[in-house]
Amino acid sequence: MVRSTILSGSIWIAASTVALPCAAAAQTLQNFVVIGDGIATSLTGTPGDAARGRALVVERSSTCILCHNGPFPEQRFEGDLAPNLAGTGSRWSAGQLRLRLVDASRLNASTIMPSYYRVDGLDRVGAAWRGKPILSAEQIEDIVAYLVTLRE
């Protein structure tokens, strides 16, 4: 039997069945204030960890590289539905990136980028995911800390 060289479906399914690192489970959302096109202050009150942020961005369960590609030479499968993440830190401030992750639809109502820190306004969310944001406040801060280091 010829084996599939592209693990297409498995990746797609894996993204849906792998449990999130559990910080996102059953928590309430932190309050945040949107000013202009950003959220100026950390959701957790402390800075994130860029190394953990990189690990998260390339992890299937965070879903980023389903759509994005970037400076991740070790990754075999990256998407091309969205801009390359290289140079992100030269284009956007931490505050702008934070809002982009929290709720990109506030910046572009028709975007396909999911809102990572939102639980309302969603339909038929699967039981395993219901009432939880895709990422926790800590995870978002880690990813923001990483993205600002991506300079060209």
Added chain:
Amino acid sequence: MKSIPAIIGAALLVTAGIVAPLLATEIPQGARRSGYSFTAPETQAIQNDDTANPGMLSVLDGASLWKDKAGALSKACADCHHDAGVSMRGVAARYPAFDQALGRPVNLEQRINLCRVRNQQATPLAYESHELLALTAFVAEQSRGVAIETGADPQLEPFITKGRDLFMHRQGQLNLGCTNCHDDNWDKHLAGSAITQGQPTGYPLYRLEWQSLGSLERRLRSCMAGVRAQPYDYGAPELVELELYLMSRARGMPIETPAVRP
């Protein structure tokens, strides 16, 4: 990039009176492509060669089930329908179809089970069971190469509209609609895999990832799970309506059951 031909395609569809209103993002008639054309040459080679295509094993099983007597009436499909090569040619190209008794569309699997219950007095076969997939694949294979014409029956119109609405509707924790991938991004990649147009031309089909034959509903449910939505149950009206919309969206494209996909 797609907008000008899309508007022309939309205009053609509107003139044909199929569905309205249409978004500019819908795939123009001339640009429609089977999932086959997105797969690697080695996958296409398996589909092209009946002796290598694992889906053909199920078709053969279906051919023998076709002749098996079943149920309280001890009747086989063949006792009523005789030679499937004649009686079943073109049938799959018209499904889902309107069932007068139920007053709503049924897909091919449901039609086979309705025949079991009504005409054989047998128990319905379970969704995704080997027997139901084999019989469905056998019936659909009789339509290989036949152009899809699902949706010609005007009674189906409100159900096509519902299916289309669901296709356009965002769902799940990732908040994506089918249209976001299969109308707007079918020339791109989700992680490593090509995003196809989501054409329903090859079902039931053999997926190398599944290592088995699977129905269109199984595929739709995995796309729903992919966006972290609660998939509808097998046989749910919503899935049949989605199937109906997909088939009417694919009108004119040839049936290729049993197809092979990665």
